[in-house]
Amino acid sequence: MVNTQLYFIFLTVLNIFVSSNAKYVRSPGNDVSLTAALKHSLELKCIYQGLNDGGGFTEWYKDGVPVSSEKPGHYAVHNSDTESKLTIKVFVKADADVKIWSVKTTKSGFEEPLACQFGPIPIRPAPQYMDTGLSYEQLDTSHESVRRVQGDRLSLRCVVEPSLTEEESLKNIKWEYSPDDHEYSKLHDGATIPSGDQLVIDTVDKTHRGYYRCSVDNVSFTVLLRVKDRLAALWPFLGIVGVVLVLVIIILIFEKRERSTRKATIIDDDENDHANDPLVRLSNKPSDGENKKRAVKV
Template identity: 30%
Template sequence: MKYHHLVLLCFALISIFCTKSAYSKVTVLNQAGEPIKRTIHFTVKKSLQLKCESDEIGNITWEKGGKSVEKLDELKGRYELKDNKTILIFKNLKDSDVGNYTCAVNNNGNKIAHYTVSLHTATSSKWGVRVSKNSNVVEGEKLTIKCEIRGDLTLNWLYKNTTSGDNYTTIPDEKGRVKLKDYYDEERKVNVTGGLLIIEEVDMGDRGEYICIGKSADGQQYNMTSTVRIKDKYAALWPFLGICAEVFVLCAIIFIYEKKRNKTELEESDTDQSPEQKNTPDHGKETNLRHRQ
């Protein structure tokens, strides 16, 4: 019986421990004390307060894009940490404050729990992803399309060849010519995974529509299309050759016309003599004979 009670006690302790671990969490509250699911919108030049609550015991730290807010130069003088850093207050908010902010609980140097919220401005809430609507590139050159995002989004790319009329295909394709690379967003201080679409040497088959699709954790989806036009690398040569041909033809016409005109004038000068001019020497001889007589 003693062992039986001991086993039950062990199961009870394990159950309590597991229950605590299952329900231990970090919650971020807004200024009204309401939990923030994932996203909060703010107004520029206003203030904002975030509060971190956790079932775990440890030191609270606030990060933006993986970097401590205390080490960000753009936030210097515009934020305040209160109540053992559980409260983060923003002052004189700017557009550059958009980004992902994480409340983390640390114990003995280890991050044991965390929660991330995305801050957006009132205007940035109108879009999630953004690319240039039109991209023009010369055949053989490098094509780069950058997909900007707002919020914590997972990116995917689709492509459709508008000439052939094929359906949309996922990028990168099997040929491996199209590559997706990450880039660092200087404004929001975050890495954007797969945000750059790169083709080293484009050809005519690469023209079409490229769609950047961003999907959030709560199921919201954003997309924007960039239409790519490929120019023939000899496109600038054809007009030049056409102009040269026109100049050559014009010069040839002028040369032929002038040659014919000079020939006609020469012939007219040889045949155009009046009868008076031809008899003038005979009258002179007759006059001289009369004087001699």
């Protein structure tokens, strides 16, 4: 009986010792100003640094509601013994309204570690789409393309949410160019920035082909500019005209050969008909008088 009591006392002390050595920390840490950009992903982590077998992570919650109950594809949770990661795949305005983000565990005394709670996540300004001023061009997704003919005018406005003042746009929005979407540098000659959020090329040329991006605090939106030759629209028409001319020439040559063949056939038929005519054969047959004269001469 005494041994049993000692055993339970030992387990209690061990549990207190283990629990006292359980430690959870969040990432990003409290010293980081946590913000999110709309339409971009964000990761929240709870890391277990205790001495026992694991953190016992179960589920992430937002204002007490499990994220697994939300629409599939918006959130993703990955648990291991040492950490639990919540990925907000596409941050939306509703996510900014959440007061508390938290993770729950099976660890006694740490069912919802305070060290891993996150407060409201403010939205930081970031590019959301490009506006060309043309209603039929929708550039809502980064790396879409816009097409212009040589000599046309191009206008790109970087739409940032939350919106910036004109002074903030000039200060914070950065425009860059790349021919291959790898290394970006300063803009081509002919591209101007009349205001911080707008890029204008008055006369588009083939040298302007490439990728243009606007960035705010390392969050960017990119558009591919494709430039067509001024005569590009005529090539289909010229191709059709060329095909028609070739067909006409072939038809004329064919008809000319057919006429020659028909003419030769008519001549042969006339000669055969002439040779087979009885009257012609009789007129060509020598008379008896002519035969006698030939015999006397001989």
